[in-house]
Amino acid sequence: MSDPRFGQNRRITLPGPLRLDGGALLSPLDIAYETYGTLNGDASNAVLVCHALTGDQYVASNHPVTGKPGWWTRMIGPDKPIDPARDFVICANVLGSCMGSSGPASINPATGRAWGMAFPVITIRDMVRAQAMLLDHLGVRRLKAVVGGSMGGMQALSWAATFPERVAAAVIIASTARHSAQNIAFHEVGRQAIMADPNWRGGDYYDGAPPAAGLAVARMAAHITYLSEAGLTEKFGRRLQAREAKSFGFDADFQVESYLRYQGLSFTDRFDANAYLYITRALDYFDLAEEHGGTLANAFRDGATRFCLVSFDTDWLYPTRESRVIVQALHAAGAAASFVELSSPFGHDAFLLDSPELNRVVDGFLKTGAPR
């Protein structure tokens, strides 16, 4: 395919303006994205994949910083539920992030310097509106499906609520229709850790050392919420790290300490602290019912979208009951919705891991939930 809009490592600057939920107009608007496969003649085979908080557009290609394989190659690829041989797959870096789409690390055209905290606060719906502009650019009017886990699932919900006529099917995995007090609390710990780092300097650190220590602590705290207690016990228990006995010191005696420290440190190589602030804020602001008069079902009354919801039994970040709330609202709205709770020892992270059951559910849904 020679169309320069399609392929990997794409980046487009759209004139906008994008009117944000907070009232600001964002213009221009950068969107970094990848596509896989070929858009068919009637543009009916497009599948939009939405990424989670610290995800990116490299869903099925190697990450440019870490060199690691795409974060959802288990779901996207030959003979996978989303198959570029059949589907035209789109994945875009969300608004507010740091992998090429407009965010606090982008250059503010008004000043010629990075936005920092002058970047407007954004919402999940703003991310979706930006993606809609990208779809316009790509010539995709209606999605065969929008698919996402965690924050990606929130975007999928918001897509169906905001542009019901553009979404034939939505797959929402390990997600929620609103952030709970506990969800907000964990994010607030992370934000305070970043802001407490003297290198943060009110977000104006792009000319110097970034607040890596604070960002690492934020990542560590969040990472615990991605894993189940039982999964942590199975993976690490109280096993010591490369030693026979406790050190009676403050080294990482336990494997779980060493693991967490590594998770925190390695994250700072690939993520921007301000972007972490902005995206966690968008997550905490997410309350789909609130956007629709306080009744979640109202978000889905006008649509013909078919929904598939999946939760994991050990996910305590967005537990199964949050998916049930969504399913009940969908049924109240008269929407077609299927729901399955899968068993996994791995907590919230299960949506990113090998899961034949998850693949079977998504594959089955996408094949029967094709565009109508």
Place this chain on the structure above:
Amino acid sequence: MSDPRFGQNRRITLPGPLRLDGGALLSPLDIAYETYGTLNGDASNAVLVCHALTGDQYVASNHPVTGKPGWWTRMIGPDKPIDPARDFVICANVLGSCMGSSGPASINPATGRAWGMAFPVITIRDMVRAQAMLLDHLGVRRLKAVVGGSMGGMQALSWAATFPERVAAAVIIASTARHSAQNIAFHEVGRQAIMADPNWRGGDYYDGAPPAAGLAVARMAAHITYLSEAGLTEKFGRRLQAREAKSFGFDADFQVESYLRYQGLSFTDRFDANAYLYITRALDYFDLAEEHGGTLANAFRDGATRFCLVSFDTDWLYPTRESRVIVQALHAAGAAASFVELSSPFGHDAFLLDSPELNRVVDGFLKTGAPR
């Protein structure tokens, strides 16, 4: 009573040495403590109350810094399960803490300056050994009961395992026989937050500004684990703090954010960051089975202590299953043990809150579990 050993706001310097689990000898040894009530003629009415991570000896008297009532006046007082009219109540600041007992903020006699990170790493059993020295000083050979919640419960367990002949009864509330990988993980986040604060300076901050920002983040992360998800939702939900609408900024929009920030900040007024490092380390090192050949029941084989265990159904820090593990070990060891799981919406913190059921259980146990 005119005996200067007894009363409130006591502090004793014992010559020691105290041989610590890590191998060091600590000498001298300061212990700050309070007693309430009168030791009877045969010294058979002594009840030792053990405090939790951030607790102190002010169990039933006003805190000298905050001015707030003692942290367990619900359990200790006239007509309470532990009644100074009947019981001689002892509560000592744990070794490693910062309210007058020896810890990293104490003066190292070898240097004339605060110990800082030169203070030896301590264990729960070391705390208990220090308390045993205090009991010797007070003329208490055998306890009517040792009572504690959370880390206080670990000390009560360690008391029964280390000095079985000195403990007639033990009450262990909302506790565990060992720290799980998840418990360790949360503490490691807190420690990394403190150590990432440039004011920490390797623990040598007593001549300057303390690492308050790091300590506040540590407290915030820990505080979430003390509350249940349902409790947080009931208490705060997504309610906004003193505003009608979201700010689209990074202020504490949500009540739960404001609450957490306050919890973090106010904690730094009364607690030492290094003490937090040392006590969390002691907690993470706690594994009572490991101290007894890997079999928890072995910890209790030689004793005649009667045990009472209480858990709370929404406590996810030390869930009910951890108490069950202890009860099974006690039964395997042939020990007398009663166990009750109480229902509460408040998670781990429930042991500190008004709970008529908890008081009834402890009262009944202490009355039937009197010294034999």
